[in-house]
Every structure is written in C-alpha cells, then in structure tokens.
Amino acid sequence: MHYPVMRDEVLQYLDLRPDGCYLDCTAGMGGHTLAIASQLREGMVIANDRDAQSLEMARANCAGVSDRVRFHHGDFPSLAEAVRAAGVPQVDGVLADFGVSRYQLTSAERGFSLQADGPLDMRMNTAQNQTAADIVNFWDERELANLLYQEAEEYDSRRIAREIVRSRPIHTTLQLTKAVERAVPRRGRLSPATKTFLALRRATNEENLQLRAFFDVAPDLLKSGGRLVVISFMSLEDRVAKQRLRELEKQGRGRVLTRHVVKPSEAEVRQNPPSRSAVLRAMEMN
Ligand SMILES: C[S@@+](CC[C@H](N)C(=O)[O-])C[C@H]1O[C@@H](n2cnc3c(N)ncnc32)[C@H](O)[C@@H]1O
Incomplete structure (x- = not known):
C-alpha cells in the first residue's frame, strides 16, 4: 500500500474544485495524483516527474482515473511546457512533494539505497x-x-x-x-x-538548481486564487520554500496560508514513519 504523505492536508490546502486543473510536479508513484483526480468530475491533473520509470508506476496506479490524468516527463524548468502540452493556459493548483520516492530509495538498481547493493547511480532521470x-x-x-x-x-x-x-x-x-x-x-x-x-x-540531480527553478516557474502557472502547496523533507529545502513564499507575499503576488509549518498528524507518523520529517507550506495567489 502506498501512502502519499499528508494526503488530507494537501487536498485541504489545494482547495479542490471538481472542474479544476491541477499540476502535480512530482508525481512519483502517483499517490497524490490519484487522491486529487479521484475528487474531480470534469477537471484534470497533470502528473509530472523527471523519472520515467516512476511515471510508468504512476500510470498503473492511476489506471482507474486515467481519463482525468495527463502525464508529462520533465524537470522543474520544463513545468510551463507540461501545462502548455495539457492545453490549458494556467492551473488552479500546483503541488510539489520534493525529494525521492520510496520506490527510488528501495530499488537497488537505482543506486540510492544504503542497504541494498547496486550501481552508484542516483540519477532521477536516467537519460542524464x-x-x-x-x-x-x-x-x-x-x-x-x-x-x-x-x-x-x-x-x-x-x-x-x-x-x-x-x-x-x-x-x-x-x-x-x-x-x-x-x-x-x-x-x-x-x-x-x-x-x-x-x-x-x-x-x-542538481537539486538546489531545480528547487530555485521551481519557485521561479510555478507561481506564473497559477490562476488568480490558485493554490501553491509544497512539501519538504529537509530543513535545507524548507528554508528555501519559506523564504521564497515570503518574498512572493512581499511582492504582492499572494498570501501565505501557513503562518506555521504544517506537519503530519501523530496517527500518520505511526502508520507511515518516514512521513515524520515532512513539512507543508501553502500560498494563495492574487
Ligand atoms: C517524494 S516523491 C513524490 C511522491 C508522490 N507525491 C507520490 O505520492 O507518489 C518525489 C518525486 O519527485 C521527483 N522529482 C524530484 N525532483 C524533481 C524535479 N526537479 N523535476 C521533476 N521531478 C522531480 C522524483 O523523481 C520523485 O519521483
């Protein structure tokens, strides 16, 4: 069973509309994509990831809602292209769940794992x-x-x-x-x-560069009233997220919805211990 981290909080902060269009920038195994798509009637989710193998797993996991999901293989600098390819000018919500997936971490042949022996690879995009x-x-x-x-x-x-x-x-x-x-x-x-x-x-994976690109590109993809939701697993990442959302607010681009960082519930941490380091921040665009 795959538990997308803070699923309920993500759905709450995205403030889903049944006919809305959402961009999941880090689809991974498709946990959040599936949760969002299951709530939509006419809307759609653009499921993006730079890992082609993960996207195949997301496709299989989202088979029941496939009419509401468009898949896109790309990294953060190419997010505008993902939205364009789906045929929409802007979206109602953007979600990013930064870092690596359980699948990447536990697959020996991908080389992320300390426990399982494999080639020293660690590329999220194996074409790199x-x-x-x-x-x-x-x-x-x-x-x-x-x-x-x-x-x-x-x-x-x-x-x-x-x-x-x-x-x-x-x-x-x-x-x-x-x-x-x-x-x-x-x-x-x-x-x-x-x-x-x-x-x-x-x-x-040039993660610092990618994170900077994310905050440069994502706000422009959102409609007025659209929601930006980000989940970090490292304090280094969360520091950037906190600072970039504050800057956007100062520039009059939107309003930060999470004065304090949102953490998973005790029940979630008990059920899925790796979720304990996750923190969520959200913003509504003007
Ligand atoms: C924590 S996992 C996401 C899990 C997903 N939310 C789910 O429910 O299955 C992070 C995913 O983001 C992807 N990723 C990380 N950095 C990326 C980037 N710069 N561009 C696109 N995808 C990225 C990884 O390949 C990985 O699949």
Missing part, C-alpha cells in the same frame, strides 16, 4: 549523463569535502572525502558505504554514510 559514481571517482578531495558539508551538513566531511579518494575506484553503493564506515565508525542505528548518500543524491 552524470551519475553519483562520476562525482565520487572524478571530483578532487576538497570538492568532495565541500560537497558533503554544504549539501548535507556532514561535519566529518574531510575525513570521509580522504577515505573516498583513497578507496577509488568506487562503483557500487556498498563499496561507498564501507569506505565511509572506514573513515567514521558506526555510532548508533543510523549508518555514518547517510549524509554522504544524501549529498551525492542532491549533487547528482
């Missing part, structure tokens, strides 16, 4: 050239250390970068985990390689 292995094997020690510190606040960044360079070539996720564990001994339940994997995923 640069993989995590390219970064690990070809960036110099200083660049690697800076990356680990800046993208994942890894305080042992220098020690880890030194051991990575010493252990090259590194081709698999397990080789990388072991290299990091040689540099920093395991302390608690969490592997010391967790932040290294996070930093590499963010760099491989």
Whole structure:
C-alpha cells in the first residue's frame, strides 16, 4: 500500500474544485495524483516527474482515473511546457512533494539505497549523463569535502572525502558505504554514510538548481486564487520554500496560508514513519 504523505492536508490546502486543473510536479508513484483526480468530475491533473520509470508506476496506479490524468516527463524548468502540452493556459493548483520516492530509495538498481547493493547511480532521470559514481571517482578531495558539508551538513566531511579518494575506484553503493564506515565508525542505528548518500543524491540531480527553478516557474502557472502547496523533507529545502513564499507575499503576488509549518498528524507518523520529517507550506495567489 502506498501512502502519499499528508494526503488530507494537501487536498485541504489545494482547495479542490471538481472542474479544476491541477499540476502535480512530482508525481512519483502517483499517490497524490490519484487522491486529487479521484475528487474531480470534469477537471484534470497533470502528473509530472523527471523519472520515467516512476511515471510508468504512476500510470498503473492511476489506471482507474486515467481519463482525468495527463502525464508529462520533465524537470522543474520544463513545468510551463507540461501545462502548455495539457492545453490549458494556467492551473488552479500546483503541488510539489520534493525529494525521492520510496520506490527510488528501495530499488537497488537505482543506486540510492544504503542497504541494498547496486550501481552508484542516483540519477532521477536516467537519460542524464552524470551519475553519483562520476562525482565520487572524478571530483578532487576538497570538492568532495565541500560537497558533503554544504549539501548535507556532514561535519566529518574531510575525513570521509580522504577515505573516498583513497578507496577509488568506487562503483557500487556498498563499496561507498564501507569506505565511509572506514573513515567514521558506526555510532548508533543510523549508518555514518547517510549524509554522504544524501549529498551525492542532491549533487547528482542538481537539486538546489531545480528547487530555485521551481519557485521561479510555478507561481506564473497559477490562476488568480490558485493554490501553491509544497512539501519538504529537509530543513535545507524548507528554508528555501519559506523564504521564497515570503518574498512572493512581499511582492504582492499572494498570501501565505501557513503562518506555521504544517506537519503530519501523530496517527500518520505511526502508520507511515518516514512521513515524520515532512513539512507543508501553502500560498494563495492574487
Ligand atoms: C517524494 S516523491 C513524490 C511522491 C508522490 N507525491 C507520490 O505520492 O507518489 C518525489 C518525486 O519527485 C521527483 N522529482 C524530484 N525532483 C524533481 C524535479 N526537479 N523535476 C521533476 N521531478 C522531480 C522524483 O523523481 C520523485 O519521483
């Protein structure tokens, strides 16, 4: 069973109209897309993702509402094209649930997983050239250390970068985990390689650049009265979201609806523990 994070809160903040048009920028396995499409009568959902394999899963999961969903394969800079391709000038709501999906995290062959051995890949869009292995094997020690510190606040960044360079070539996720564990001994339940994997995923997929593009493009795609709803799993991401929504409000573009960040209920966290780090923010456009 797939639980889209904060489903009820997403539907509430999108303030769905049965004939409305909604853009799910990060369709993943289609959990939110399905929840939105199930509430529509004449409207539609544009389900976008840069991961073609995820979109195929979303297509299968949304088979029962397929007449109300248009799929689009693309990243955040191409969101305007997704809306244009659906034949509408603007939409009533935009949703982004940033980060990686459970499917990506648990599929060994995609290379995101610390637990399951696989190629050191981590590309959300497998048509892209640069993989995590390219970064690990070809960036110099200083660049690697800076990356680990800046993208994942890894305080042992220098020690880890030194051991990575010493252990090259590194081709698999397990080789990388072991290299990091040689540099920093395991302390608690969490592997010391967790932040290294996070930093590499963010760099491989240029997530900072994509996040900036999202906030540049998404507000212009919304009609007056349209809703922008974003879910972040990392404080680094949420900081950007909070700041960009505030800037839009100051510019008179809309009104922030979430003075305080919205978190999943205790019941949801019990049912779906990974949801505990999710935070939601929303805005209504003028
Ligand atoms: C947390 S998952 C979304 C899960 C989805 N809401 C669901 O209910 O199944 C995030 C998804 O966003 C996609 N994604 C991340 N960054 C993206 C970007 N810049 N452009 C397009 N898709 C992106 C990932 O490929 C992943 O499938």
